[in-house]
Amino acid sequence: MSETVIKVENLSKQYRLGQIGTGSLAHDFNRFWHKVRGKEDPYLQIGETNDRTKSGNSEYVWSLKDIGFEINQGDAVGIIGRNGAGKSTLLKILSRVTAPTTGSVKVKGRIASLLEVGTGFHPELTGRENVFLNGAILGMRKKEIQRKFDEIVDFAGVERYIDTPVKRYSSGMYVRLAFAVAAYLESEILIVDEVLAVGDADFQKKCLGKMNDVSKGEGRTVLFVSHNMGSIKNLCQKGIFLQNGQLKFAGSIDDAITNYLNTSRLESSFYKKFDPVKELPVTIEDVQLLKNGLPTDETLFDFQDRVGFELTINCKTKTANRGILIHCHDSLDHLFSSFDISILSSYLEIREPGNYKLQVEYPAPVFKAGLYSFDFEVGNFGKGAEQVEKNVINIEVEVLSRNPRFEAATANRSGKLYIEPTWEYTKLN
Amino acid sequence: MDTIAQKTENQGWDLEIKPKSGLLELNLKEVWAYRDLMWLFVRRDFVAQYKQTVLGPVWHFIQPILTTIMFLFVFGRIAKIPTDGIQPEFLFYLSGITIWNYFSTCLTSTSTTFTSNAAIFGKVYFPRLVIPLSVVISNLVKFGIQFLFLGVAIIYCFFTGYKIDLNIYLLLIPFLLIIMAGIGLGLGIIISSITTKYRDFTVLLGFAVQLYMYATPIAYPLSYLKQKGYAWAVEINPLTPIVEAFRFALFGKGTFSTESLLYSTGFMIVVLTIGSIIFTKVEKSFMDTV
Numbered sequence: 228m229s230e231t232v233i234k235v236e237n238l239s240k241q242y243r244l245g246q247i248g249t250g251s252l253a254h255d256f257n258r259f260w261h262k263v264r265g266k267e268d269p270y271l272q273i274g275e276t277n278d279r280t281k282s283g284n285s286e287y288v289w290s291l292k293d294i295g296f297e298i299n300q301g302d303a304v305g306i307i308g309r310n311g312a313g314k315s316t317l318l319k320i321l322s323r324v325t326a327p328t329t330g331s332v333k334v335k336g337r338i339a340s341l342l343e344v345g346t347g348f349h350p351e352l353t354g355r356e357n358v359f360l361n362g363a364i365l366g367m368r369k370k371e372i373q374r375k376f377d378e379i380v381d382f383a384g385v386e387r388y389i390d391t392p393v394k395r396y397s398s399g400m401y402v403r404l405a406f407a408v409a410a411y412l413e414s415e416i417l418i419v420d421e422v423l424a425v426g427d428a429d430f431q432k433k434c435l436g437k438m439n440d441v442s443k444g445e446g447r448t449v450l451f452v453s454h455n456m457g458s459i460k461n462l463c464q465k466g467i468f469l470q471n472g473q474l475k476f477a478g479s480i481d482d483a484i485t486n487y488l489n490t491s492r493l494e495s496s497f498y499k500k501f502d503p504v505k506e507l508p509v510t511i512e513d514v515q516l517l518k519n520g521l522p523t524d525e526t527l528f529d530f531q532d533r534v535g536f537e538l539t540i541n542c543k544t545k546t547a548n549r550g551i552l553i554h555c556h557d558s559l560d561h562l563f564s565s566f567d568i569s570i571l572s573s574y575l576e577i578r579e580p581g582n583y584k585l586q587v588e589y590p591a592p593v594f595k596a597g598l599y600s601f602d603f604e605v606g607n608f609g610k611g612a613e614q615v616e617k618n619v620i621n622i623e624v625e626v627l628s629r630n631p632r633f634e635a636a637t638a639n640r641s642g643k644l645y646i647e648p649t650w651e652y653t654k655l656n
Numbered sequence: 657m658d659t660i661a662q663k664t665e666n667q668g669w670d671l672e673i674k675p676k677s678g679l680l681e682l683n684l685k686e687v688w689a690y691r692d693l694m695w696l697f698v699r700r701d702f703v704a705q706y707k708q709t710v711l712g713p714v715w716h717f718i719q720p721i722l723t724t725i726m727f728l729f730v731f732g733r734i735a736k737i738p739t740d741g742i743q744p745e746f747l748f749y750l751s752g753i754t755i756w757n758y759f760s761t762c763l764t765s766t767s768t769t770f771t772s773n774a775a776i777f778g779k780v781y782f783p784r785l786v787i788p789l790s791v792v793i794s795n796l797v798k799f800g801i802q803f804l805f806l807g808v809a810i811i812y813c814f815f816t817g818y819k820i821d822l823n824i825y826l827l828l829i830p831f832l833l834i835i836m837a838g839i840g841l842g843l844g845i846i847i848s849s850i851t852t853k854y855r856d857f858t859v860l861l862g863f864a865v866q867l868y869m870y871a872t873p874i875a876y877p878l879s880y881l882k883q884k885g886y887a888w889a890v891e892i893n894p895l896t897p898i899v900e901a902f903r904f905a906l907f908g909k910g911t912f913s914t915e916s917l918l919y920s921t922g923f924m925i926v927v928l929t930i931g932s933i934i935f936t937k938v939e940k941s942f943m944d945t946v
Binding site for chain 1: 673692778
């Protein structure tokens with residue numbers, strides 16, 4: 228028996244673009260004037276869907292528009308969508324940080340939300356004091372925290388430092404302690420935004436494990452936002468897919484992910500020109516997809532087609548220690564990364580100023596049937612990434628020619644990549 | 657199980673998130689549920705302020721002492737304004753400054769409720785009113801320290817031969833503090849609500865509080881103005897009866913009446929009501945405008 232614990236009806240949220248403060252007095256006055264005469268708010272009628280790429284005419288934008296869904300008790304729900312789809316706005320409304328513009332949300336039980344790790348941690352206070360403070364901020368009573376205190380400290384693994392001010396903590400300890408407080412909170416509903424990205428892989432695993440316990444073991448409801456489809460798929464049974472502030476799909480998590488990936492495939496591009504970054508010495512200006520060495524606007528590939536890119540690189544001054552990176556990943560995982568400087572090591576020492584064409588081509592066959600995304604980066608060697616462009620090119624690979632020989636390249640065979648080794652038999656007797 | 661079944665029948669939602677709240681949906685019950693948080697904030701304010709300082713809470717004495725010396729010199733010696741017969745004169749100034757400090761810190765620190773807590777308000781929900789209330793309480797602790805200092809000074813003067821007229825009106829002091837805190841809180845939350853959108857008020861408040869002090873009988877007694885034509889300007893100030901009553905409780909000298917204290921109380925109720933209405937309206941959506 229699972230009852231509905233969250234019911235969202237016609238939920239919308241409008242934001243004002245640009246500088247707030249200039250002209251808002253005039254708008255406020257206009258609103259007031261309409262209200263006095265018993266008319267509707269003039270600014271609620273306008274507003275456009277939240278598509279960042281197109282510049283709209285309206286000063287107002289709908290970050291969420293007419294969202295409606297229900298969540299049952301004990302569900303673990305993943306909320307997916309691209310950046311700016313309205314995921315965080317939805318969580319903010321659910322955790323009552325901001326109010327919706329129209330519509331309503333009905334909730335049964337207490338909500339604990341973890342939109343950010345360590346909210347309200349005061350650097351001067353000790354770990355112990357901060358656990359109590361943070362717990363109280365999240366709505367726990369003192370007794371409740373006292374009862375859970377040992378478990379919290381144990382989970383965070385900071386026992387030795389518990390009476391040291393948190394400003395002396397390493398960032399990892401800080402995050403662990405903060406997550407532990409929220410995770411041990413006795414609430415019926417737990418809302419987690421993409422906060423786990425900060426910890427190391429080990430800690431992320433621990434957190435996901437804890438969240439799994441929370442939802443499956445304790446029967447509590449979990450809402451989880453992440454861009455990592457792998458962890459969403461592991462944790463959640465239900466999924467909600469948002470796009471430009473609108474609800475595109477609500478249902479099982481597998482269908483939601485499929486829906487999401489299909490949509491992003493439709494939005495996929497074969498060419499992308501990046502916004503110029505003035506401060507950086509070496510930048511990627513644009514990327515063009517190549518099929519079998521030729522520019523193409525077709526993102527569907529046969530697994531035997533060679534996938535390649537043509538990049539325009541701009542180098543402003545004589546620069547050393549910069550490398551161009553391409554990451555290839557499927558919907559769940561990074562598959563491999565390619566570095567130009569590991570092949571063309573002379574570029575590590577010096578790049579002369581000027582524009583360059585860089586042709587990159589992967590051998591074929593490598594990609595088996597599936598969806599692949601490519602990220603492009605300029606990295607400062609040993610220091611980190613400078614220009615990061617994610618999911619620039621998305622392609623779909625299919626096995627177009629029917630041949631039993633290519634069975635291993637189809638999607639329903641295991642394996643992430645398709646690589647043909649040489650098989651050599653020698654009959655011994 | 658019974659309760660759950662009932663809940664479903666009644667569609668008993670625990671919480672409904674809506675665009676707008678009622679006019680006076682203060683939800684003090686919720687604030688009460690978060691009382692532990694309030695105390696922790698009080699503690700945090702106090703502890704964090706003195707970490708890594710040598711003198712710690714002693715700093716609370718230094719400000720009133722220096723101001724008293726200044727007033728003694730400027731108003732007592734240069735302007736030769738009488739002190740209502742309170743001897744020694746410095747007690748007159750010190751008592752005024754002590755109670756004024758409570759009001760001004762309540763006002764200025766609650767007035768930044770939204771702007772200085774935007775980071776935490778943007779990430780987690782708790783009744784927003786907890787913050788200004790905790791500020792008022794933690795200022796009460798600071799007032800306590802300064803009041804203790806005033807008490808020590810009074811006792812010292814008593815033993816060195818001054819006539820100190822402590823009286824039954826001392827019992828009035830907690831009530832005076834509540835009105836003082838109420839007015840400070842009320843004005844503070846009104847200003848904090850307005851500053852989320854229009855930052856001009858932060859600038860304004862800085863010197864408005866300074867000027868307001870001169871409209872309150874801190875550096876001069878109300879009796880001194882009695883013969884003057886502009887006395888009404890000070891009498892209309894709701895803080896005037898509080899300051900005068902405070903001095904009367906300590907020294908037996910001052911000008912106030914039951915009616916004037918009722919006026920202050922009435923003013924507090926009005927300001928708190930208006931403040932709560934604006935505050936509840938703003939707290940729901942201020943994250944979008946701050």
